[in-house]
Amino acid sequence: xxxxxxxxxxxxxxPTGFMASGVFCDIKKLGTGKGSNKGPKRDLALIVSExxxxxxxxxxxxxxxxxxxxxxxxxxxxLAQVVVVNSGNANxxxxxxxxxxxxxxVSFTEKSLGLSAGRALVGSTGRIGVTMPMDNVRAGxxxxxxxxxxxxxxxxxxxxxxxxxxxxxxxxxIEFLLGGKKVxxxxxxxxxxxxxxxxxxxxxxxxxxxxxxxHATMLGFITTDAAxxxxxxxxxxxxxxxxxxxxxxxxxxxxxxxxxxxxxNGLAGNEKLKIKDSKLKTFQAALNFVCLELAKKxxxxxxxxxxxxxxxxxGAKTIQDAxxxxxxxxxxxxxxxxxxxxxxxxxxxxxxxxxxxxxxxEEKIDIGYSAVMQPASxxxxxxxxxxxxxxxxRGQPTRATFKELCAAVAPNEFxxxxxxxxxxxxxxxxxxxxxxxxxxxxxxxxxxxxxxxx
Amino acid sequence: xxxxxxxxxxxxxxPTGFMASGVFCDIKKLGTGKGSNKGPKRDLALIVSExxxxxxxxxxxxxxxxxxxxxxxxxxxxLAQVVVVNSGNANxxxxxxxxxxxxxxVSFTEKSLGLSAGRALVGSTGRIGVTMPMDNVRAGxxxxxxxxxxxxxxxxxxxxxxxxxxxxxxxxxIEFLLGGKKVxxxxxxxxxxxxxxxxxxxxxxxxxxxxxxxHATMLGFITTDAAxxxxxxxxxxxxxxxxxxxxxxxxxxxxxxxxxxxxxNGLAGNEKLKIKDSKLKTFQAALNFVCLELAKKxxxxxxxxxxxxxxxxxGAKTIQDAxxxxxxxxxxxxxxxxxxxxxxxxxxxxxxxxxxxxxxxEEKIDIGYSAVMQPASxxxxxxxxxxxxxxxxRGQPTRATFKELCAAVAPNEFxxxxxxxxxxxxxxxxxxxxxxxxxxxxxxxxxxxxxxxx
Numbered sequence: 058x059x060x061x062x063x064x065x066x067x068x069x070x071x072p073t074g075f076m077a078s079g080v081f082c083d084i085k086k087l088g089t090g091k092g093s094n095k096g097p098k099r100d101l102a103l104i105v106s107e108x109x110x111x112x113x114x115x116x117x118x119x120x121x122x123x124x125x126x127x128x129x130x131x132x133x134x135x136l137a138q139v140v141v142v143n144s145g146n147a148n149x150x151x152x153x154x155x156x157x158x159x160x161x162x163v164s165f166t167e168k169s170l171g172l173s174a175g176r177a178l179v180g181s182t183g184r185i186g187v188t189m190p191m192d193n194v195r196a197g198x199x200x201x202x203x204x205x206x207x208x209x210x211x212x213x214x215x216x217x218x219x220x221x222x223x224x225x226x227x228x229x230x231i232e233f234l235l236g237g238k239k240v241x242x243x244x245x246x247x248x249x250x251x252x253x254x255x256x257x258x259x260x261x262x263x264x265x266x267x268x269x270x271x272h273a274t275m276l277g278f279i280t281t282d283a284a285x286x287x288x289x290x291x292x293x294x295x296x297x298x299x300x301x302x303x304x305x306x307x308x309x310x311x312x313x314x315x316x317x318x319x320x321x322n323g324l325a326g327n328e329k330l331k332i333k334d335s336k337l338k339t340f341q342a343a344l345n346f347v348c349l350e351l352a353k354k355x356x357x358x359x360x361x362x363x364x365x366x367x368x369x370x371x372g373a374k375t376i377q378d379a380x381x382x383x384x385x386x387x388x389x390x391x392x393x394x395x396x397x398x399x400x401x402x403x404x405x406x407x408x409x410x411x412x413x414x415x416x417x418x419e420e421k422i423d424i425g426y427s428a429v430m431q432p433a434s435x436x437x438x439x440x441x442x443x444x445x446x447x448x449x450x451r452g453q454p455t456r457a458t459f460k461e462l463c464a465a466v467a468p469n470e471f472x473x474x475x476x477x478x479x480x481x482x483x484x485x486x487x488x489x490x491x492x493x494x495x496x497x498x499x500x501x502x503x504x505x506x507x508x509x510x511x
Numbered sequence: 512x513x514x515x516x517x518x519x520x521x522x523x524x525x526p527t528g529f530m531a532s533g534v535f536c537d538i539k540k541l542g543t544g545k546g547s548n549k550g551p552k553r554d555l556a557l558i559v560s561e562x563x564x565x566x567x568x569x570x571x572x573x574x575x576x577x578x579x580x581x582x583x584x585x586x587x588x589x590l591a592q593v594v595v596v597n598s599g600n601a602n603x604x605x606x607x608x609x610x611x612x613x614x615x616x617v618s619f620t621e622k623s624l625g626l627s628a629g630r631a632l633v634g635s636t637g638r639i640g641v642t643m644p645m646d647n648v649r650a651g652x653x654x655x656x657x658x659x660x661x662x663x664x665x666x667x668x669x670x671x672x673x674x675x676x677x678x679x680x681x682x683x684x685i686e687f688l689l690g691g692k693k694v695x696x697x698x699x700x701x702x703x704x705x706x707x708x709x710x711x712x713x714x715x716x717x718x719x720x721x722x723x724x725x726h727a728t729m730l731g732f733i734t735t736d737a738a739x740x741x742x743x744x745x746x747x748x749x750x751x752x753x754x755x756x757x758x759x760x761x762x763x764x765x766x767x768x769x770x771x772x773x774x775x776n777g778l779a780g781n782e783k784l785k786i787k788d789s790k791l792k793t794f795q796a797a798l799n800f801v802c803l804e805l806a807k808k809x810x811x812x813x814x815x816x817x818x819x820x821x822x823x824x825x826g827a828k829t830i831q832d833a834x835x836x837x838x839x840x841x842x843x844x845x846x847x848x849x850x851x852x853x854x855x856x857x858x859x860x861x862x863x864x865x866x867x868x869x870x871x872x873e874e875k876i877d878i879g880y881s882a883v884m885q886p887a888s889x890x891x892x893x894x895x896x897x898x899x900x901x902x903x904x905r906g907q908p909t910r911a912t913f914k915e916l917c918a919a920v921a922p923n924e925f926x927x928x929x930x931x932x933x934x935x936x937x938x939x940x941x942x943x944x945x946x947x948x949x950x951x952x953x954x955x956x957x958x959x960x961x962x963x964x965x
Contacts, residue, residue: 121865121873150861150873152907185858186908251845251862308844310859311866390762390844390945391705391953398954404639405764407604408705411575412765419575419604453606454640491844492954493947499845500852500946 062231062346065241068212071230072241072282073324074107077211078204079218082197084183084190085145099218101197102142103166104278105205109136109176110322111284113291115256115298117315122260123149124159125179126316130260132163133318134287135175140278140318141166141198142180142219143189144247147274149313150186158189165195169202180316182221182247182274215245219276222249222498227354233343236336238327240283242343246317246351248275250360250499252307253388254315256298258291274312275302275355279347283340284323285330292332293341294319301348305487307359308495309388319344356487357470361494364396367429367472368486370415372479378415379484382475385413386486393491401426401462403448410475423476424449426465430472445474516685516800519695522666525684526695526736527778528561532658533668536651538637538644539599553672554599555651557620558732559659563590563630564776565738567745569710569752571769576714577603578613579633580770584714586617587772588741592630594732594772595620595652596673598701599637600644601728603767612643619649623656634770636675636701636728669699673730676703676952681808687797690790692781694737696797700771700805702729704814704953706761707842708769710752712745728766729756729809733801737794738777739784746786747795748773755802759941761813762949763842773798810941811924815948818850821883821926822940824869826933832869833938836929839867840940847945855880855916857902864929877930878903880919884926899928 070077079099114133116126125148141162148155163177181189205211216226230243248254254275285293298317323329330337356365368387373379386392389409395402403424410417425447446465447455465471524531533553568587570580579602595616602609617631624631635643659665670680684697708729739747752771777783784791810819822841827833840846843863849856857878864871879901900919901909919925 119862119865120871121861121876147858150858150903150906150908152874185862186903251859255866310843310845310862313862313865389764390949391764394950394953395955397950400955402955404601404604405705407575408573408639408764408767411573411767412709417574420606422575449604449640452604454604491950493950495844496848496851496945496947496950499848501849501854501856 062233062343065230065232067209067230067243068228069104069215069243069245069278069280070207070212071243072280074282074322075280076105076205076207077215078103078201078206079214080197080200080204082193082200084143084193099214100143100145101194101201102215102218103201103205104140104215104280105170106138106320106322108322108324109138110320111287111290112137112178113294113319115258115294115317116260117312118255118257118260119311119313121150121313123147123181123314124151124155125181126260126314127156128159128163129178129316129318132175132178137178137320138172138176139166139170140178140180142276143194144219144221145183146181146187146189147183147185147314148181148189151188154188158191161191162194166198169198178318180276182219182276182314185313219245219247221247222360223247224358227351227358229347229350231343231347233339235283235327235339238325240281240325240327242279242281242347244277244279244347244351246275246277246355248355249358250308251310251312252305252355252359253309253311254302254305255311256303256315256317258295274314277302277317277351279319281319281321282323282325283321283330284325284327285321285340289330289332289337290319290321293344296341297344297348300345301352304485305352305356306387307356307362307489353487356489359489360498361492362489363492364490365470366396366488368488369472370475370477371483372476373482374416374480376482376484379482381413382410382415382417382477383484383486385409386475387488390491396466396490397492399463399467401448401466407449416479417477418479420452421478422449422452423447423478425474427472427474429470516687516797519684519686521663521684521697522682523558523669523697523699523732523734524661524666525697526734528736528776529734530559530659530661531665531669532557532655532660533672534651534654534658536647536654538597538647553668554597555648555655556596556669556672557655557659558594558669558734559624560592560774560776562776562778563592564774565741565744566591566632567741567748567773569712569748569771570714571766572709572711572714573765573767575604575767577601577635577768578605578609579635580714580768581610582613582617583632583770583772586629586632589629591632591774592626593620593624594632594634596634596730597648598673598675600635600641601637601639601768602635602643604640605642608642612645615645616648620652623652632772634730636673636730636768639767666699673699673701675701676814677701678812681805681812683801683804685797685801687793689737689781689793692779694735694779694781696733696735696801698731698733698801698805700729700731700809702809703812704762705764705766706759706809706813707763707765708756708759709765710757710769710771712749728768731756731771731805733773735773735775736777736779737775737784738779738781739775739794743784743786743791744773744775747798750795751798751802754799755806758939759806759810760841761810761816761943807941810943813943814952815946816943817946818944819924820850820942822942823926824929824931825937826930827936828870828934830936830938833936835867836864836869836871836931837938837940839863840929841942844945850920850944851946853917853921855902855920861903870933871931872933874906875932876903876906877901877932879928881926881928883924
């Protein structure tokens with residue numbers, strides 16, 4: 058499949074003027090049992106811009122919201138120069154001490170880097186309900202400040218330091234032209250379980266956000282050397298997250314800590330992008346691409362995940378209906394276990410569509426499968442129709458054989474197409490199967506408190 | 512724990528004037544693979560009253576609704592004398608042929624028993640999307656009509672004939688006095704997966720029913736020799752189901768076929784119960800008890816279930832909030848896997864409460880555990896408080912040790928108490944853990960079409 062943008066190495070340090078580092082300061086080990094030495098050890102990262110950057114953010118709409126999220130929501134409209142992120146402790150449900158600790162994390166980071174007050178942002182992921190080991194955090198910040206650098210290895214260290222149950226790092230960088238200037242966007246993210254983010258710009262829950270279906274900590278940090286006005290950057294991030302991080306689900310659980318931040322330092326030298334700017338379209342497409350690629354990496358690396366399924370609902374009466382039907386299917390335990398088994402079980406799918414909040418008519422529902430296709434567009438939607446193997450048309454089984462349907466759901470990634478044939482509204486969800494490995498990982502080890510995350 | 516009513520043998524044939532039978536007519540085997548010989552073989556049951564009985568019913572609110580459900584919805588206000596039920600085929604998503612087959616099932620049953628037209632009701636559970644093997648069904652009805660009898664063995668056969676993935680039969684009968692007359696209620700049910708029923712009297716979705724969280728086929732058939740006026744019986748069933756079958760979840764999936772029917776033939780000779788009758792309270796309590804005991808049997812026998820957890824949410828602002836919080840916790844994959852692991856993980860619980868549609872304030876939430884207690888009453892609610900081991904009070908961890916909390920969640924059944932401390936509304940859900948065995952069973956065997964159920 059041809060990618061829409063040219064990928065380059067370097068992830069978050071690919072854009073001009075960004076540095077990163079990742080160190081181990083013993084946050085992951087504290088209080089944990091035998092599992093504590095599994096996985097990557099680094100647990101504190103810094104992402105730094107040489108110059109003050111415009112910031113935009115999207116935050117969990119969970120009403121139980123971690124202290125670092127609250128600090129970011131306060132600060133996101135100001136210029137920033139550094140993001141400090143730790144794994145191993147979510148600093149969630151930690152009360153007043155948690156807020157004091159999150160505030161100290163930003164102020165200590167600012168001082169360590171010689172920055173003005175207010176220039177730091179913070180993210181945390183890991184155990185819920187345990188106060189931060191601040192001595193370790195301070196030592197980690199000092200060390201990470203000394204380790205800062207511009208190489209891909211520095212970005213790798215930062216990426217590792219934000220991982221929890223992730224089995225692999227998730228990074229991307231792209232380069233494109235904006236008004237004749239070479240512009241770069243880089244990004245890293247983490248997340249594997251407690252994944253069905255539903256983020257908004259303020260952490261407040263907009264009426265349009267589907268309450269029922271939101272959920273694991275995902276963190277995403279995006280850097281760009283594009284010059285973008287703050288409101289424009291926030292609008293672009295809203296749009297990009299709406300079509301990426303907010304469209305994924307591993308287990309249907311929305312975290313207390315979900316956060317996506319983008320820092321735009323303007324060092325590419327383009328004319329500052331504003332709302333209604335004709336060049337905004339290119340930047341938006343690039344940001345969409347980065348967010349969607351990162352979001353898909355989270356689903357592919359989901360806890361115990363064997364198969365990734367793109368659930369496309371078309372022909373709904375309203376966007377809310379399309380979203381509700383897609384989320385019901387994407388989060389149904391019976392549908393997800395059938396995907397794991399390679400079972401093209403349309404009975405479970407139509408059952409989930411039927412109990413969703415979407416208005417549906419059984420006799421109008423089509424269900425089919427295809428290989429993974431390019432992102433939706435009017436053109437690709439047309440092309441797609443020809444490549445779908447339909448198992449159900451207008452509520453009735455087609456002549457497709459069970460063997461043909463099994464072959465369609467056998468690949469590690471495939472697309473599920475649902476047409477409600479009631480209207481023009483569409484929605485997509487990037488979903489995962491439910492496996493014994495997911496259950497085994499999450500039933501936990503009561504001697505291993507790393508599984509208490511957040 | 513002292514039971515509220517005296518249990519007696521005989522289940523559905525315990526009430527005066529009821530007969531039952533269950534036979535094998537090869538519906539379960541048809542079209543299935545190697546798994547077809549697992550489990551109970553009988554697949555067609557008759558439940559018959561000697562005299563025409565008043566009927567009430569509750570039906571799935573799934574918009575994809577099986578043909579037998581549609582037939583029952585049409586007939587439920589009339590008198591009935593027989594229910595014909597098959598397992599192995601849900602007669603769901605079977606179009607016009609499915610409706611014709613469901614209608615033939617009732618008319619053929621009426622003829623076979625020499626009853627007037629309109630006296631039969633029908634239930635089906637099993638594969639979705641395959642038309643009924645009507646030759647087998649007709650043969651089965653004829654055989655079952657010949658086998659009808661009044662003994663506990665006859666009830667056992669009927670109970671077996673409605674089972675699909677159930678590992679054990681689910682039956683109950685009780686006896687109590689109503690205005691000096693000895694009255695009996697009997698009941699059988701089935702269900703193990705695709706279980707989170709959300710039933711209404713018409714199959715239409717009332718605004719108050721939580722859309723997001725409804726779902727496996729459960730069937731329940733209740734017989735009583737009480738004399739009850741139809742509207743009163745329906746109101747009593749609405750109330751009983753609201754506090755039992757509609758409060759359980761195994762996997763959060765609501766079926767296309769969920770049905771509860773009650774037949775009241777009046778042979779106990781009590782004065783016919785009407786709305787506002789003072790004796791209605793006793794009958795309601797008895798029906799509530801029967802429905803709740805049957806509903807709990809479904810959760811305990813849920814696919815792969817190791818632990819059953821009663822989730823009690825108190826102190827919500829509204830009933831809708833209490834229900835939303837209870838369902839979010841009861842259906843969270845992360846909470847359910849932690850129950851499986853014996854992990855008293857309050858972080859995942861408060862996370863689920865936070866993303867639910869319920870209005871909550873983190874700093875007010877209490878979370879605790881107790882042994883299983885008697886059904887809620889003002890008195891028992893008071894008594895309960897003293898017996899709860901709180902892990903979280905006002906959003907902060909208590910001094911309860913991890914060891915104490917582990918002991919609280921170690922039993923096969925326990926209660927989870929959540930107090931939102933925002934109001935007076937309460938809700939309860941009877942929930943199950945999520946185990947590797949559930950995934951293994953439901954990932955299915957693509958050579959075994961019995962797992963396509965419905």
